[in-house]
Amino acid sequence: MVQVALRENRIHTLKQDGYQFKIFFWHNLMIAHLTIEQIDHYAVFKFTIEDLIEILKKAGIVYGIRKEQLEKVINNTILNKSIEVARGTFPERGKDADIEFLFDTTKSKTPVVQNDGYIDYKNLNIIRNAVVGQPLAKKVHAVRGKSGITVTGEKVEGLMGRDRALPKGKNTYISSDNPDLLVSTIDGAITFNDNVVSVERNYKLRSDVDTSTGNIEFVGNLHISGSVRAGFRIKVDGDVEIDKNIEDAEVISGGSVVAKGGFIGSGKGLIKAKNDVFIKYIGNQRIVAGNNVKIIDEAMNAQVEAGNAVYLKGEGSIIVGGQVSACNLVDVNSIGSEMGIRTLVRVGYDKILMEKYTNVKTEVNSLQNDKAKIGKEVKTLLGLKKDDELNEEQRLLLLQLKKKQAEISKKIEEMEGKGNELLTEIQENKIAKIVVRGNIYPGTTIQIGILKKEIPQELKNMTFQIYQGRIISISNT
Secondary structure, three states, X not given: OEOOOOOOXXXXXXXXXXXXXXXXXXXXXXXXXXXXXXXXXXXXXXXXXXXXXXXXHHOOOOOOEOHHHHHHHHHHOOOOOOEEEEEOEOOOEOOOOEEEEOOOOOOOOOOEEOOOOOEEOOOOOOOOEEOOOOEEEEEEOOOEOOOEEOOOOOEEOOEEOOOOOOOEOOOEEEOOOOOOEEEEOOOEEEEEEOOEEEEEOEEEEOOOEOOOOOOEEEOOEEEEOOOEOOOOEEEEOOOEEEOOOEOOOEEEEOOOEXXXXXXXXXXXXXXXXXXXXXXXXXXXXXXXXXXXXXXXXXEEEEEEEEOXXXXXXXXXXXXXXXXXXXXXXXXXXXXXXXXXXXXXXXEOOOHHHHHHHHHHHHHHHHHHXXXXXXXXXXXXXHHHHHOOOOOHHHHHHHHXXXXXXXXXXXXXXXXXHHHHHHHHHHHOOOOOEEEEEEEXXXXXXXXXXXXXEEOOOOEEEEEEEEEOOEEEEEEOO
């Protein structure tokens, strides 16, 4: 195959039997035209198709000869006019380079209709997630087109398709291992605008979380300008900011949660954050935070757990009903109500340690019950032995029961030791305290570690902490 370079159009001239044959080559020898001129006034035009083909061959034309055009020339004695007599096969341009996107590029999300006819409005996957190192797009190289042939019989290499660059945008890079691959540099949301692929750490949802969005899962930070409706779930690796209310929904964060509205429902809702939770108010719902929980107004019949502290320090902030727990501190304006609503506030409460301690106590109780049952059987057999009425089988059973009794006693001793160690660890939190800056009403239970104190009468502006193995209250004034 020969690569034909661009050349000037050329003319080949032949003379025969009183006629001059001018052969013009066009488009890099892809087209040939013939013009016949009479140069001898007495010459007679008696050429055949074969004669003209032979003349063309002498000019080097061996491919694409158009016999139908030669027939016209002969039949009509066409002189002094340029006629196309040969046409080669033009080389074709190959397929252009393309980009294969390795994520869903569609913008509109429609609910999935399942086999049973159920329409799933909750899993629309409106955010396209990417993680560090994730391939986003792949270049498919351009290919060369079909080769062509000139009228002189030379093969012409096909044309290469047009190249196309990878759509590199913010927080993406072209892989050093594979230069045809576009890769994400961060965890975030994939955006695809103006044929450019980017990844954004922060994503803003300018609506409620409802049937129009479905559940949300995102590897970055999420800002929701609306509310989170009942029955929906948000799971985010980073921080979550919600401008309006949260209903009976789940919000799970690998960072912190900031809710500028409230969190009220029928008790089916949950906010769970690895770090902090900041919220205006909560009613009949649950919050779990790895570090701090800060509530501006009130916690009504709520379940609140914090790995460090719970703060309700806004003017008029109050805990009424439910249960508020923190490892080190609860700092609140008021607790309970004049109606005596049962309210539990506790600190020095390490959930994992308490669960271990409770499990140990449960196991010890179970072992003691087993030991008591065996003791009764042993007592019965010893009575028979005393009366010399014990047969060989009963004698063996008595030995087995005594052995089992000793094993259980040893196990009880081990478990009680483990329980004491856990109890010591629980009680070692000497900084744990509950600070009440306003009123604390009857019906309130204060718990520090495993110690509890019922509030029998209204108190004001007090701090509760452990002193010499008991809960004491100290005036803040």
